[in-house]
Amino acid sequence: MANIQSLISTDRKFHPICEVAGILGDKLGIEVYVVGGYVRDLIIGRELHDLDIMVVGDGIEFARQLAKVLSAGSFGKIKNVIPFERFGTAAILYQDGQIEVASARKEVYQFDSRKPAVSKTDLEGDLSRRDFNINAMAVSINRKNFGDLFDPYGGIRDLKAKIIRTPLDPDSTFSDDPLRMMRAVRFAAQLQFNLDQVVIESIERNVRRIEIVSSERITAEFYKILGTDQPSIGLELLQHAGLMKIIFPEISEMFGLEQPFEWHHKDIFYHTLQVVDNIAEVSDNLDLRFAGLVHDIGKPRTRRLESKKGWTFHGHDFLGAKMLEKIAQRMRLSNKTKDYLQKLVNLHLRPIALAKEGVTDAAIRRLMVDGGDEIDDLMILCRADITSKNPNLVRKYLGNFERVDLMIHDVKERDAMRAFQSPVRGDVIMKECGLKPGPVIGRIKKRIENAILEGEIENSYEAAFDYLNKIKDEYASK
Numbered sequence: 231m232a233n234i235q236s237l238i239s240t241d242r243k244f245h246p247i248c249e250v251a252g253i254l255g256d257k258l259g260i261e262v263y264v265v266g267g268y269v270r271d272l273i274i275g276r277e278l279h280d281l282d283i284m285v286v287g288d289g290i291e292f293a294r295q296l297a298k299v300l301s302a303g304s305f306g307k308i309k310n311v312i313p314f315e316r317f318g319t320a321a322i323l324y325q326d327g328q329i330e331v332a333s334a335r336k337e338v339y340q341f342d343s344r345k346p347a348v349s350k351t352d353l354e355g356d357l358s359r360r361d362f363n364i365n366a367m368a369v370s371i372n373r374k375n376f377g378d379l380f381d382p383y384g385g386i387r388d389l390k391a392k393i394i395r396t397p398l399d400p401d402s403t404f405s406d407d408p409l410r411m412m413r414a415v416r417f418a419a420q421l422q423f424n425l426d427q428v429v430i431e432s433i434e435r436n437v438r439r440i441e442i443v444s445s446e447r448i449t450a451e452f453y454k455i456l457g458t459d460q461p462s463i464g465l466e467l468l469q470h471a472g473l474m475k476i477i478f479p480e481i482s483e484m485f486g487l488e489q490p491f492e493w494h495h496k497d498i499f500y501h502t503l504q505v506v507d508n509i510a511e512v513s514d515n516l517d518l519r520f521a522g523l524v525h526d527i528g529k530p531r532t533r534r535l536e537s538k539k540g541w542t543f544h545g546h547d548f549l550g551a552k553m554l555e556k557i558a559q560r561m562r563l564s565n566k567t568k569d570y571l572q573k574l575v576n577l578h579l580r581p582i583a584l585a586k587e588g589v590t591d592a593a594i595r596r597l598m599v600d601g602g603d604e605i606d607d608l609m610i611l612c613r614a615d616i617t618s619k620n621p622n623l624v625r626k627y628l629g630n631f632e633r634v635d636l637m638i639h640d641v642k643e644r645d646a647m648r649a650f651q652s653p654v655r656g657d658v659i660m661k662e663c664g665l666k667p668g669p670v671i672g673r674i675k676k677r678i679e680n681a682i683l684e685g686e687i688e689n690s691y692e693a694a695f696d697y698l699n700k701i702k703d704e705y706a707s708k
């Protein structure tokens with residue numbers, strides 16, 4: 231049996247809680263393991279997330295005992311132990327995060343049920359019911375065999391081959407929890423691994439089973455796919471596997487639909503994916519990436535072939551925003567997210583339209599008022615929307631776009647200057663200089679303002695206050 235220490239780089243350390251949990255396991259005569267994503271990430275050198283501990287025994291009771299031992303040690307205050315009786319698991323919330331403690335168990339969704347049936351099992355049984363081989367490894371943390379790696383399904387081999395495979399026949403693995411079909415896509419995208427051919431075929435066969443999974447879980451997983459470095463990988467897999475059609479039909483409809491390729495990619499679906507990737511390169515804001523994904527959802531339903539112009543999509547911005555009502559409801563998005571998405575979809579043509587028309591300050595201000603706090607995100611979306619493969623066109627549109635961007639900054643700056651006031655108020659000047667109200671206060675204020683406007687000092691209270699102290703003797707009791 232391999233010891234995990236020989237597989238991980240020397241600077242990777244086990245969570246200090248592992249040792250404490252192992253000693254407690256020895257005392258209680260219980261096998262204790264670290265399992266799942268933590269083991270996977272330890273081996274491939276990814277950032278480590280919450281620790282998952284599994285015991286062959288009563289997970290909830292073990293969690294309570296562990297919390298007691300930890301409270302007495304140097305791990306800071308344990309905030310809470312939250313038991314999930316039905317699942318035989320508990321979460322220990324402590325100062326720096328959360329630890330999941332579970333009984334070795336299997337969770338199986340009955341054919342048409344949204345709630346899994348849970349039963350106790352041993353180490354082997356627990357690992358066999360996990361989603362993928364790369365997540366079905368356990369490391370013992372009992373003292374006598376600390377670090378021993380249990381890898382009955384070839385997780386290490388799959389990590390090396392960069393492939394996603396299931397411990398059991400994929401039909402059973404996905405039937406146990408159909409959300410795993412989306413997880414397969416997410417891991418493939420996140421780790422840049424391939425899906426095994428039998429896994430792909432199984433997803434294609436079982437796509438409809440995703441319908442028994444709650445919208446909240448689907449949306450959370452969808453957001454994780456959007457959160458990967460290159461979201462197009464996962465989005466394309468969702469489309470090809472047939473999952474997109476069920477979980478997000480409005481996106482799936484864009485696949486294979488042509489549009490004029492003046493500024494954009496020819497296929498609306500691939501254009502959209504490129505926009506999301508472009509946004510992902512510059513922003514971690516997942517709602518903004520989502521806005522990139524839905525900015526053109528009105529296109530398939532507004533597409534007309536006009537004799538002179540070719541394909542047109544009149545009003546797709548407005549229709550797209552309207553379609554988001556239903557989508558937000560179906561995906562259980564918050565009202566805040568829905569409003570944000572609708573605003574960006576509604577406005578996504580405006581900056582480019584301005585760039586084309588020739589811009590006035592008034593038009594820029596109107597856009598800034600309509601965009602409100604989201605104006606910067608809107609500009610990121612619009613810049614990402616230019617996906618033409620023709621470098622001359624890209625240069626031209628980016629050039630126009632940059633002009634609008636510069637004007638926004640320019641108007642912002644001028645408006646800020648108009649509203650500019652000295653950061654140090656008259657009463658502070660009087661107090662610091664020992665002066666009574668009179669015209670000299672105005673003169674000092676003006677001098678501070680000029681120092682800021684000329685860039686001599688920074689526009690902040692602290693800098694203005696220091697400056698006041700420097701010049702105050704010149705005005706004392708005048």
Ligand code: CTP
Binds near residue numbers: 266282361409410
């Ligand atoms: N798991 C599973 N089936 C699921 C969800 C989880 O088998 N539908 C198992 C896997 O062994 C997984 C572990 O539970 O590794 C922990 O799940 P989770 O925290 O959701 O995922 P991680 O693998 O830890 O990955 P990440 O933290 O990146 O989401």
